Amino acid sequence: MPMTRAEFRGYARLSKSTWEGSDIKLVQTRLDECHAAPQIQKPSKLMALQHAIDAWWRNKATLPDSQRSWHKRDAMYMLTDQMEAETRNWTRSAAADLPIADGTRYRIDANTMNDKKIDHCVNQINVQRSGAARLRFADARQTRRLQHGPLSDRLRNADLLTPTVLDGWEGPRQAVNQLTRMQTLQLAVRAVRTVRNLLPLAPFNNQPQGRANPYVDLVTSVGHGMQLVEAISEHLVQEEEDRTQQQADFCFRYAATSAAARAVGGGVCSHLMSVTAGVLTMVAPANTEILLWFSHADHQFCIISVAHGPWVIVDPWPQRSVVTTWGDHCYFPPPQGTRAERVQAERALGQRRTEEENYAKISILTPCETPYGVPGLLKRANKDLLVQLHGNVQAAAPGHPYQHMDSVNPHANIQNIPHLNAAAPREWGHDCK
DSSP: OOOOHHHHHHHHTOOTTSOOOHHHHHHHHHHHHHHHSOGGGHHHHHHHHHHHHHHHHHHHTTSOOOHHHHHHHHHHHHHHHHHHHTTOOEEEEEEOOOOGGGOEESEEETTEEOTTOOOOOOOEEEEEETTEEEEEEEEEEEOOOOSSSOHHHHHHTSOOOOHHHHHHHHOOOOOOOHHHHHHHHHHHHHHHHHHHHHOTTEETTSOOTTOOOTTTTTOOSHHHHHHHHHHHHHHHHHHHHHHHTSOOOHHHHHHHHHHHHHHHTEEOHHHHHHHHHHHHHHHSOTTEEEEEEEETTTEEEEEEEETTOOOEEEOOOSSBEEEEEOSTTBSSOOOOSOHHHHHHHHHHTTOOOOOOOEEEEEEESSOOSSGGGOTTHHHHIIIIIHHHHHTTOOOOOOOOOOOOOBSBOTTOOOTTSOEEEEEOTTOOGGGOO
8 A cells, every 4th residue: 555644744744834735735635545445445546546646747747846846756756656566567468369350450560551451360468467367458450351353442342340340340239228328328427537637638639618728838739739648658668669679569559648648638539549448447347348449530539338238439539528329429420331432422522531440449357457457657657758858849730620519419319319428628637526
């Protein structure tokens, strides 16, 4: 267990006359809650403490230090080390590849797209702690090209990743009773609100209007924030590759992106998807499937299924986040129809998209105590890389700025469709408890 509140105050040299600040007070409150909680509540209380520690590092990382703040920082280093000790003995090992009939890899390797849809078996990784299985993680996959005819026709006419294809790969979803469905929706709400609490800067490319951003000192522009997340993630990956002398696996890469976005406090939709999946590996029950979905419509988000129940969308990025069963009423629905129909419809709208639907999958065997079962990344991202890279990253073009409001299609009638309101547009950071 981590140190007590009294021990922390001693290391930080806090007294009744010391100005402490809300972040350091929250850390102490969470320490008290950890030590007072019954054993069954310890994991959730440790996670809340970790969130408070993350917030302190994020908010204080670029501020000037006085002698007194150095004492606070020393105490936070000690506490962070103790928290890392709570999440040790993790390993990742290769599992059996998926059969090629269940799709082909979206990337040949980390740096090479599989744009010709060459048949490459989808790799899987087992995540374990002290030898006990926790997660199975399958790399991103897409549909295969057709097996006969000219290459251009085989690519052009290959199946979309429709619900029928998804059912063929993952098995059809089962009907559940109202109580079970509501429990899954409540789990999705918890995940959305946890992610929003962790990311006070909100999506860099979908900022809520009229929301005062208290962290402008940290990220001064959309482009800067996006590049900062990418730079921290790339540094974490490079350090791992230097340590292991081999290419970092895809599980580590998602975990690095999640840690980088949490350190900075925001991101774009792909960063938020990585944070969401990491949170779900900690809060979702056993027998939960998480799909990290890459939409043809240039958006990334998570969907979950508990005990083979209906897929539920978990997406904190829209300004009004709603959790609901995944279907045609969603703003980013499952693909329908044929590829030829899609091309024809987009031509009529003057659009031409080249993205290919694909998804990675995490199967939870037992929930983890740290995102993805990859410990130590938050500590490194928060304590060192954020300070090191903050002033050195050059802003880049931020891509598309959005004012995307809704998880569901605003024209859809969802009165009889299971859904819960997860978060309002301005609920980010401390505003999303």
